[in-house]
Amino acid sequence: MKASDLFVKCLESEDVKYVFGIPGEETNDLVLSISGSKTIRFILVRHEQAAAFMADVYGRLTNKVGVCLATLGPGATNLATGVANSNMDRSPILAITGQTSTNQMHKESHQNMDPVIMFTPITKWTWSIRDAEGIPEIVRRAFKIALEEKKGAAHLELPVDVARMNSSNKPLNKKRKNSSDVSCHDLTEAAEMIISSNAPIVLVGNGCIRNRSSNAVRNLLDVTGIYSVNTFMGKGVISDNSVTHLGTIGIKESDYALRALRLADLVITIGYDLVEYSPQNWNSTIPMKRIIHFDFTTAETDNYYDPDLEISGNIELGINSLLKSLNSLKPGFRIQKSQREKTITTLKIFQSIKSEIENRIYKFKDDLSYPIKPEKLINDVRELLLSDDILISDVGAHKLWIAKIYKTFEPNTCIISNGFCSMGFALPGAIAAKLEFPSKGVVAMCGDGGFLMNVQELETAVRLEVPVIVIVWCDSDLGMISTKQSLELGKSVYTRFQNPDFVKLAESFGAIGYKVEKTEDFKQILQRAKSSTRKPVVIAIDIDASRNRLLFEMGDNAIG
Structure with missing residues (x-):
């Protein structure tokens, strides 16, 4: 099988639906192979940056890897902004670029530059394919890395002579990955922290959308009555019609809802990403707030974000288990049932903040x-x-x-x-x-x-x-x-x-x-x-x- 055909078979095996891009001389073999696919549609764009943005949004909306393609040199550099955007916004994409023949890559030649070096700081993984036999493993690895938390961009370079090689290999089958559960001890400790808190609040981020955890988060808030806010990219995890949701934070100077976050004595972050909104904006006073960190990955290191408890694993499974721990320690727990004076006072302030935000939206x-x-x-x-x-x-x-x-x-x-x-x-x-x-x-x-x-x-x-x-x-x-x-x-x-x-x-x-x-x-x-x-x-x-x-x-x- 021709290597470019094998590459496309690998894309089909990964359930790729679209390839967004612009053909070039060094990608002609691959584009021709795509044209023979019964399941992949090539979307011709007018600038490679747009191809990367399209792959980015496709990845966000489907939780699948969006694929974009460009030729070598200026085609690759035009992709760079969109690739960096998807990587920092944690959207899974695969960028594919063509390249001159491998016997030309060590010297100056037409449009030749090293995109692997260029893409290294703006992707999770980048690789130049030098042997047709390795295509199935390399493509499978690129998709796997792009989808692993935190999701992001991968890049593959396919030289024109490699695309024209022959291979007897076949695509690797992708395997369903089991989600990791979380520690029962940690969940019990989290439940104890929530029950003892006078003013807990939930800060929801993009990770909840990437991992389809919205229903679990909503259930947690409905059951406990805890108030919540979201980051820009966390919009929609919790409905803005929820009576205990205070909307979006992320503009440090003008966040009226930030008052609630600053009043809280416990912040439960779920899928929160520091790249969106610095914790310095809401956790800069002494003593710093107690924090429970809920995410697929451990917390980033930051002077203003040092969680008291980190719960890493499947967000949905973790939240469902947390609710069981809460009910076991205090059946029927709901923050509004608290008789603590500080809690009653804080909840009244939260309610007034919600009312004022609604007034400002519709003013x-x-x-x-x-x-x-x-x-x-x-x-x-x-x-x-x-x-x-x-x-x-x-x-x-x-x-x-x-x-x-x-x-x-x-x-x-x-x-x-x-x-x-x-x-x-x-x-x-x-x-x-x-x-x-x-x-x-x-x-x-x-x-x-x-x-x-x-x-x-x-x-x-x-x-x-x-x-x-x-x-x-x-x-x-x-x-x-x-x-x-x-x-x-x-x-x-x-x-x-x-x-x-x-x-x-x-x-x-x-x-x-x-x-x-x-x-x-x-x-x-x-x-x-x-x-x-x-x-x-x-x-x-x-x-x-x-x-x-x-x-x-x-x-x-x-x-x-």
Whole structure:
């Protein structure tokens, strides 16, 4: 069997559904082999960075390895930002790059550079395949490493001469991995810490979404009545409609909900990742809080994050066992049943924080001023999307507004890149989401800066007949940078730019374009966009960027 055919057979064995990428001379053998697959669909994109972002979002939404492909040299370097993004956001992907023949790799040759060295710091594992016989083992290992906690990126280089070799080997069968249970002693100790606590709180992170632990976490909170908060990438693990959920934290200056975290005497972190939100923001006072760390892996080392108890293993199994330990030590335990004065006082404060956050979310629900206020825009979008529709946020000031204001009811329905935080993420990601979930509404929320970084993928969406909706927040400014410059340095510099006519731009690609001129027209236009069944829709709307200052206000002016 030709090596490139064997490689594709290995991808089929791993249940790969899509390969996102751009063909190149050194990947032609592999691409031709993919074209012969009955189960893998090649998705041609217009920039390799977009291919990596698509693989990233596919990995997040399916918990399977997303695959992207590029040629050598500039193709590989173009992949790098998207690969780094997936790795730091813990999304499982495999990046495949072509390479010149092995007899040329030791010297200067056309487009030759060493991508293995380049990808080393931004992947979990990278390897150059030098022998066709090793392909089954190497591909199996790449997928296994990408899916092991913490999930992330793997990279394989396939030189053109290796792709043309022959091999008698066959793909390795992937094996189902048994989830590791946790120590009964640790769970008993955790239960004792919770029962003795005056003001426990749960901090939920991205690990709960990656490992599909939402139901177990919700059950823990429903049974115990413990209040909770989530990180940006933990949105949806707990429904924002829960009466004991205080929403999203992650903007240290403006987290009104951070008051609750600072009042807590015990923080139970579940799937929490320090890359998202530094513990220094909520655990910098002396004495430091008691912490129970729940995750698949042990805690990172940090001066402000030194858990009293680390419980490593399957999150769902661990939480279910914790509930049994709680019931064994104190049947019917519920924090609201406590007669301790400090607990009663703290719970009243938590309730008032919840009420105030709700008020702030809906304060401008009926405001018709224009340019539209961020709060109003997000409320209108939430009102018109179903609970399981998918919103994907790009990176910029709008990301912070979405994290705080957009109510999320199910996991993986609000996708935010909050580790590497690369602009240009949302449009490619939305295309991948709509490909995988065609029956769901998919909205990309972009700033006018980030949207133009990967605007070429509108052609991809048009060609594939993927009717994603892109809402572009227009202020002709790099809003978050501009605001922070003004607040910290007294003025903003080099952040202003001019925008194209977004309607004409969308139409030039074959998409549908709208420009909202009045706030009261926005919902009607969005409703019209939802009716598109084959064409992507771009909606440009001017945003009241003056409100971005609230993102960095402290205390009573915090946004939620």
